[in-house]
Amino acid sequence: MKNILITGGAGYIGSHTAVALTKSGFEPIIIDNFSNSERSVLKGLKKILGRDVKLYEGDCNDRDLVGKIFSENQISGVIHFAASKAVGESTQIPLTYYANNIGSLLVILGVMQEHGVKNLVFSSSCTVYGQPDELPVLESTPRKEAESPYGNTKKICEDILHDYIKSKASARIISLRYFNPVGAHPSSEIGELPLGVPANLIPFVTQTAVGIREKLTVFGDDYDTKDGTCVRDYIHVLDLADAHVKSLEYLENQSDCFIDTFNVGTGQGNTILEVINTFEKVSERKLNYQIGPRRGGDIEKVWANTDKVNKVLGWSAQYNLEDSLRDSWNWQKRLSGIE
Numbered sequence: 001m002k003n004i005l006i007t008g009g010a011g012y013i014g015s016h017t018a019v020a021l022t023k024s025g026f027e028p029i030i031i032d033n034f035s036n037s038e039r040s041v042l043k044g045l046k047k048i049l050g051r052d053v054k055l056y057e058g059d060c061n062d063r064d065l066v067g068k069i070f071s072e073n074q075i076s077g078v079i080h081f082a083a084s085k086a087v088g089e090s091t092q093i094p095l096t097y098y099a100n101n102i103g104s105l106l107v108i109l110g111v112m113q114e115h116g117v118k119n120l121v122f123s124s125s126c127t128v129y130g131q132p133d134e135l136p137v138l139e140s141t142p143r144k145e146a147e148s149p150y151g152n153t154k155k156i157c158e159d160i161l162h163d164y165i166k167s168k169a170s171a172r173i174i175s176l177r178y179f180n181p182v183g184a185h186p187s188s189e190i191g192e193l194p195l196g197v198p199a200n201l202i203p204f205v206t207q208t209a210v211g212i213r214e215k216l217t218v219f220g221d222d223y224d225t226k227d228g229t230c231v232r233d234y235i236h237v238l239d240l241a242d243a244h245v246k247s248l249e250y251l252e253n254q255s256d257c258f259i260d261t262f263n264v265g266t267g268q269g270n271t272i273l274e275v276i277n278t279f280e281k282v283s284e285r286k287l288n289y290q291i292g293p294r295r296g297g298d299i300e301k302v303w304a305n306t307d308k309v310n311k312v313l314g315w316s317a318q319y320n321l322e323d324s325l326r327d328s329w330n331w332q333k334r335l336s337g338i339e
């Protein structure tokens with residue numbers, strides 16, 4: 001079996017990807033420092049997979065530790081999820097974000113090079129597009145100036161990967177630009193586990209529905225969209241996980257000095273109010289929400305053109321918004337001990 005190192009593998013997307021990889025015959029190995037996840041994730045993975053996933057607890061910026069992982073295991077590819085990801089926080093502690101997100105990529109690339117490991121899938125984000133001039137957004141759509149240090153780290157990391165390949169490096173790289181990941185594993189053994197007040201919409205919605213948060217505020221209903229609220233492309237985390245498996249399989253058949261970028265979304269945009277209505281339908285609960293003023297830095301609307309990823313990787317989203325919200329809701333109920 002091929003060993004795949006998953007950095008940040010105890011996190012939301014990483015843990016679901018560990019499941020998808022195992023189901024496709026890969027052997028995941030996780031490195032995580034638990035800066036934004038909990039050790040209980042490993043128990044959830046064990047319940048789903050029926051066995052333990054190998055874990056190295058530590059930091060991806062620790063070159064000795066990362067080197068040790070490559071020496072102890074024959075690694076055939078890396079998926080680099082580990083990063084700090086809260087947009088708001090990144091404006092307060094930008095140096096921490098630059099150090100963690102860029103530093104860890106440099107360590108991973110350096111150690112991969114040392115050990116002759118070629119295949120890398122990198123977690124990028126639709127945040128690199130800012131507010132695009134054309135919609136749906138294509139991979140070739142010019143990137144805009146980043147709205148936050150977090151967004152800038154993703155742009156810089158993409159640039160580093162391109163410069164690395166331009167240097168004729170013996171590597172094959174895919175950057176996946178995720179749109180808005182939602183949902184949870186249908187077993188409710190793993191899901192999104194935000195520490196503290198959620199920065200993302202869906203955990204805020206589900207936490208409000210169970211009373212952990214009093215009220216959800218929708219930031220602005222005067223945007224140029226069908227109901228005035230912002231539009232995003234919500235992609236089920238199971239679909240997203242599968243895109244990583246497809247990426248690794250694709251990389252195995254490429255020659256050296258390869259790099260490409262793919263949007264990973266459904267190709268559908270939904271407004272915040274549509275999300276709330278769909279959530280109320282699947283959960284059969286009324287959500288306590290209010291409309292507030294716009295929030296600085298929010299993009300009005302963005303959703304993906306997925307033609308390239310559909311065609312080249314043979315991947316397309318299998319789940320819709322209802323499926324995603326149902327799984328998020330079941331996960332929240334499990335966390336809150338309901339039913």
Ligand SMILES: NC(=O)c1ccc[n+]([C@@H]2O[C@H](COP(=O)([O-])OP(=O)(O)OC[C@H]3O[C@@H](n4cnc5c(N)ncnc54)[C@H](O)[C@@H]3O)[C@@H](O)[C@H]2O)c1
Pocket residue numbers: 007008009010011012013014031032033034035036037058059060061080081082083084085100104123124125126178179180181200
């Ligand atoms: N969730 C989203 O909305 C979203 C959207 C676009 C892109 N992304 C990117 O996808 C990746 C995964 O996101 P996620 O939602 O699973 O986040 P997450 O915070 O749940 O997972 C990241 C994991 O990495 C770990 N980590 C962070 N820095 C580390 C380090 N230096 N060494 C070891 N472990 C470290 C954290 O403890 C956490 O378990 C990130 O790179 C993120 O920027 C996420």
